[in-house]
Amino acid sequence: MKEETKKVKKLLYDNRYRLGMVVLIYQSTLIAIGLVNFPYLDDAARQLNGRTDFAFSYSRWGSEIASWFVQGSRHLTDLGLTTPILTGCILAITSILAVYILNNKKLEWVPLACSTIIGLNPWFLQCVSFRFDSPYLALSLFFSIFPFLWWCNKTIFFCLSFFSVFAMCNTYQSSSGIYIVMVLTLGLRDLLSDTNIKELMRNVLIAAVSYFLGMFLFLFEMRFNPELSSRGGTTQIAGIFEMPQTIVKNIYNYFGTILTQSAKIWIVLTALIFILFLIKTLFASQKTSILTIIITCLYLVLAAVFSYGVLLVFSESLATWNPRYAYGFGVFVAIIMIRLTSKNEFKSINWVSKGISLLFTYYLISFVFTYAVTLEYQKESLEKQSVILATDLKTVLSDENKNIYMNRFFNETPILLNSEINYPILRALIPRNSDLYFINQIILNTYTGVGVSITPIPEEFDQASAELVLSNIYYDIYSKDKSLYIFMK
Structure with a gap:
């Protein structure tokens, strides 16, 4: 031993x-x-x-x-x-x-x-x-x-x-x-x-x-x-x-x-x-x-x-x-x-094999850093858009307008969209800002403290019958039947 x-x-x-x-x-x-x-x-x-x-x-x-x-x-x-x-x-x-x-x-x-x-x-x-x-x-x-x-x-x-x-x-x-x-x-x-x-x-x-x-x-x-x-x-x-x-x-x-x-x-x-x-x-x-x-x-x-x-x-x-x-x-x-x-003992094969393998290893390790920085840009984009939406919601939210509907969540960072051209796997690795799933809602509420619950806009909703209460370069917010409807642009 x-x-x-x-x-x-x-x-x-x-x-x-x-x-x-x-x-x-x-x-x-x-x-x-x-x-x-x-x-x-x-x-x-x-x-x-x-x-x-x-x-x-x-x-x-x-x-x-x-x-x-x-x-x-x-x-x-x-x-x-x-x-x-x-x-x-x-x-x-x-x-x-x-x-x-x-x-x-x-x-x-x-x-x-x-x-x-x-x-x-x-x-x-x-x-x-x-x-x-x-x-x-x-x-x-x-x-x-x-x-x-x-x-x-x-x-x-x-x-x-x-x-x-x-x-x-x-x-x-x-x-x-x-x-x-x-x-x-x-x-x-x-x-x-x-x-x-x-x-x-x-x-x-x-x-x-x-x-x-x-x-x-x-x-x-x-x-x-x-x-x-x-x-x-x-x-x-x-x-x-x-x-x-x-x-x-x-x-x-x-x-x-x-x-x-x-x-x-x-x-x-x-x-x-x-x-x-x-x-x-x-x-x-x-x-x-x-x-x-x-x-x-x-x-x-x-x-x-x-x-x-x-x-x-x-x-x-x-x-x-x-x-x-x-x-x-x-x-x-x-x-x-x-x-x-x-x-x-086969030196020629040995050197070629090592060269190709090291090159492949370099590309994959460098991708890890690409992934990390893209993840950071996506997070920053989500944080900024959360603050903007929360600030506007505080002006229109009330006990009467308490239900919130959205056509989608936020925009993806343009850096992610550019990186996806070289690395298609980023579409699956980086959580999408646009998804209306509960994780994004948790992050929104954690960052801003607005404490809202968001559901997709029903197909039967008619914009013409609703009141436009806020409009900017990011979205339009409508009010109807004590509910808010947000259309991301």
């Missing part, structure tokens, strides 16, 4: 600058998002009521209990930069572990840099934007990778896999595909080397059994949560007869969403990374060329599909709802880059 501890200490010390780079990348990007102080989706309500509701609303008991520990109370308050910093630490450890496991226990500069895409891929940015539960969403990534430190120790690997899969489900179920991708990646590595086939199949079987046992225990746990039944397709698994059609539909929507939300340069570089991975695997394999190509192509297809995890069998295509349901593919690409950029 002392010998192992000495080895770990030496490994950490010898690679301290490389590890520091990973920590720096995560902390600089996540602090940039945290400094915006945007009340992201559920955050707006949690800032006011302090409710955790991770367990009963989402069956995430791991997040619930962890939040009590981090907060020091069962009542949440905004901890400022504490949660982004904690999230960055968890993701840094996860990335380092992924490189150590996938790169034959070597911690090299380029694989470590590329590994940061595990937590900074565009689809996971929604998860790290939550001010209250981002550390626990990050934990789901950690639990998906951690057991593979003991890939060659059957007993420990089985026990830790069973526990980690169950813990992953209790922190965030969208990470359910990452464990499968790790199994397939290590399986490919061992299959194309001189590893004993029986030994490999035994490891894969242990992984499969522990995964299904962990999932089964989580499904059993969910039966004691009656609130989940009211959430519709977000928690409903398709029936047996509908399963094949549902899986095909979900695969189509999963990859369709990723393609439509990606910048063009991301698509081009991802394709190059897959091609280079196939070429490098072909040169490094100890199997025949045809067999290697078949196995590698099969791996790429299966890993890409299974990166979606258990969401494949859900009746609703959740990837089309929010980016945070589709980040498994981004993690898969990061895993491919870790394997691709590991050292080998």
